[in-house]
Amino acid sequence: xxxxxxxxxxxxxxxxxxxxxxxxxxxxxxxxxxxxxxxxxxxxxxxxxxxxxxxxxxxxxxxxxxxxxxxxxxxxxxxxxxxxxxxxxxxxxxxxxxxxxxxxxxxxxxxxxxxxxxxxxxxxxxxxxxxxxxxxxxxxxxxxxxxxxxxxxxxxxxxxxxxxxxxxxxxxxxxxxxxxxxxxxxxxxxxxxxxxxxxxxxxxxxxxxxxxxxxxxxxxxxxxxxxxxxxxxxxxxxxxxxxxxxxxxxxxxxxxxxxxxxxxxxxxxxxxxxxxxxxxxxxxxxxxxxxxxxxxxxxxxxxxxxxxxx
Amino acid sequence: xxxxxxxxxxxxxxxxxxxxxxxxxxxxxxxxxxxxxxxxxxxxxxxxxxxxxxxxxxxxxxxxxxxxxxxxxx
Numbered sequence: 001x002x003x004x005x006x007x008x009x010x011x012x013x014x015x016x017x018x019x020x021x022x023x024x025x026x027x028x029x030x031x032x033x034x035x036x037x038x039x040x041x042x043x044x045x046x047x048x049x050x051x052x053x054x055x056x057x058x059x060x061x062x063x064x065x066x067x068x069x070x071x072x073x074x075x076x077x078x079x080x081x082x083x084x085x086x087x088x089x090x091x092x093x094x095x096x097x098x099x100x101x102x103x104x105x106x107x108x109x110x111x112x113x114x115x116x117x118x119x120x121x122x123x124x125x126x127x128x129x130x131x132x133x134x135x136x137x138x139x140x141x142x143x144x145x146x147x148x149x150x151x152x153x154x155x156x157x158x159x160x161x162x163x164x165x166x167x168x169x170x171x172x173x174x175x176x177x178x179x180x181x182x183x184x185x186x187x188x189x190x191x192x193x194x195x196x197x198x199x200x201x202x203x204x205x206x207x208x209x210x211x212x213x214x215x216x217x218x219x220x221x222x223x224x225x226x227x228x229x230x231x232x233x234x235x236x237x238x239x240x241x242x243x244x245x246x247x248x249x250x251x252x253x254x255x256x257x258x259x260x261x262x263x264x265x266x267x268x269x270x271x272x273x274x275x276x277x278x279x280x281x282x283x284x285x286x287x288x289x290x291x292x293x294x295x296x297x298x299x300x301x302x303x304x305x306x307x308x309x310x
Numbered sequence: 311x312x313x314x315x316x317x318x319x320x321x322x323x324x325x326x327x328x329x330x331x332x333x334x335x336x337x338x339x340x341x342x343x344x345x346x347x348x349x350x351x352x353x354x355x356x357x358x359x360x361x362x363x364x365x366x367x368x369x370x371x372x373x374x375x376x377x378x379x380x381x382x383x384x
Contacts, residue, residue, distance in 0.1 A: 028345075034327075035347045203366060206350040242347040246354075249325055 002125045002136070003172025003308060006065045007278040009164040010056035011265055012048075015040040018157055018266075025153045032157065037241035038266035041160040043145050049084045051094040053163035054141040058099055061137065061165040068167050070099060074133035075106040077124050079116035079140045079270045081296070082147060083109060095139065106133070113191070114237045114295025116140060116270030117164075118303050121176050124168050138166040140270035147198040154200045158240065160266025164274035173282070174289075177304035180220050182212065187298030209243050209294050213302075214250035217292055220302045228254040232286035237293040238262040238272040269295070281305075312360045312382045317375045320359060324351035335376040356382075 018032050018039055032039065044053055058076075062068060076092050083091035092107035101107075106127070112119050120138045128136050141163035148155050190204035213236070221228060228251050236244050241260050248258035259280050262268075268275060273291050281289055287307045294300035318330040321344070328343040344352065353364045353372075360382040364372065372378050 031345050031347075035345060201366070202346070203350050203353075203369070206347070207354060210351070210354055240347070242351070245325060246351055 001172075001175060002128045002168050002170060003176055004121070004174040004277075004305070005167040005169050005172045006061060006068075007164060007166045007274050007282055008057055008060035008064050009162060009271070009275055009278055010053055010060060011160075011162045011275075012042040012044050012053070014045060015042045015160070015264075021157065025157065027153075027157070035240065035242045036157055037238070037260060037262045038158065038160065039263045041157075041266040042162060042264075044143050044161045049094075050080055050082060050141050050143055050146075051084045051091050051098055053143065053161065054078055054091065054095045054139045054165070055098045057139060057141065057163040057165040058095070058137055061167055065167055068135060068169075070101055072135045073101050073105055073137055075124065075128060075136040076101065077108060077110055077120055077127075077136070077138050079110045079112060079120045079138070080142045081111050081113055082142050082144065091141070092139070106131075112299055113142065113269050113297070114239065114267075114272070115293035115297070115299040115301045116142070117273045118179065118291055118293040118301035119181070119299075120270070121166070121168070121303065122179055122301075125176050128168065134169055136168040138168055140164045140268075140274060142269040142271065144198065144267075144269060147193050147196060149197050152198075154202050155198055158267045160262075160268050162265055162268040162271040162275060164271045164278070166274055171310055172308055175306045175308045177306050178220070178224050179301060179303035180216060180223065182216065182298075182300040184208075184298045187296075190298065191296040205239070205295070206243060206246070208298050209239060210246040212298075212300060213247045213292055213294050216300060216302045217247075217251075217290060220290065220304065224304050226288070226304075231257065231288050231290050233281060233289045234258045235273050235276040235281065235289055235291045237295060238265075238276070239267055239295065277305075312356070312379060314375055314379055316359055317356070317378050320352060320355035324348065324355045326352060333375065335379075336374050339373050339375070
């Protein structure tokens with residue numbers, strides 16, 4: 001069975017300091033630290049493309065996992081909606097070239113935002129198991145710095161750039177369990193790009209997440225016949241501390257298990273969940289973790305990760 | 311219809327970190343520590359209690375407990 005073997009990440013060193021920017025937007029320090037949660041918003045450099053962030057994350061993965069070689073990679077998936085250039089060719093093809101991967105590798109992009117990692121795990125697991133592939137890399141690299149208007153209060157204090165790379169293969173430490181998915185295209189106008197600029201109706205996005213995610217997690221727990229007390233950690237997409245808190249309040253007995261950690265990264269879109277897993281789950285003794293991604297689309301997905309006692 | 315107390319209870323249920331006992335019916339909620347994200351949470355609670363959706367263009371006016379109570383009378 002294909003599962004998660006390792007996760008690596010790349011967070012650019014250059015970052016905006018949100019506490020130095022609050023006066024411009026009439027916000028308080030408390031709003032940034034307690035409600036947004038992001039103190040630093042990493043920014044890829046002008047010399048970097050999305051593929052370069054992806055490459056950095058994958059190189060770190062190769063460095064951390066010596067058993068994974070360039071020649072051994074069968075499939076590369078890049079989750080992004082802000083890829084290289086103007087959309088063609090797909091960013092994963094460019095990453096294949098930049099990394100010097102073999103030409104028999106399957107490479108494709110997945111156009112999803114904050115739900116993208118959860119979808120991506122299942123897409124890659126199914127792809128690999130059906131095709132009999134051994135080693136896959138799931139990359140998330142969605143730099144919203146390309147589309148955020150620095151003067152837009154709604155979005156300018158939220159999003160950070162980052163990339164992650166997840167090695168998926170057999171004899172994995174973490175198995176990818178059952179999942180539930182969701183889509184509501186009524187959310188089209190809540191988060192969209194117009195003339196290459198992101199617009200966000202903060203209230204609509206907040207309301208969508210606050211109303212849908214907690215019931216979705218409860219539905220998944222029911223599907224897998226577990227209680228919230230059986231789960232060691234809930235790794236939600238880190239839209240903001242406010243939204244994670246609004247969701248976790250629906251789980252009064254487990255609120256402390258909802259991980260919040262975006263002080264140094266901001267909302268990194270599809271990278272937020274793998275960043276949490278890398279830092280707070282991998283290498284721990286946790287056994288069951290729920291992940292839930294939600295956002296642009298609207299699109300959402302919730303899944304169970306189970307430690308493999310192999 | 312909802313009462314002043316129900317609005318105060320909603321502020322607490324929404325996880326808003328303010329002293330509701332110190333907020334009078336005509337006091338501006340924004341001036342008493344309720345920020346934009348708090349309002350999102352509050353409106354969700356109010357919609358559950360009052361059964362009426364608050365439209366985006368109505369939000370700005372609902373900045374006192376009195377205005378919220380009146381909204382759910384109309």
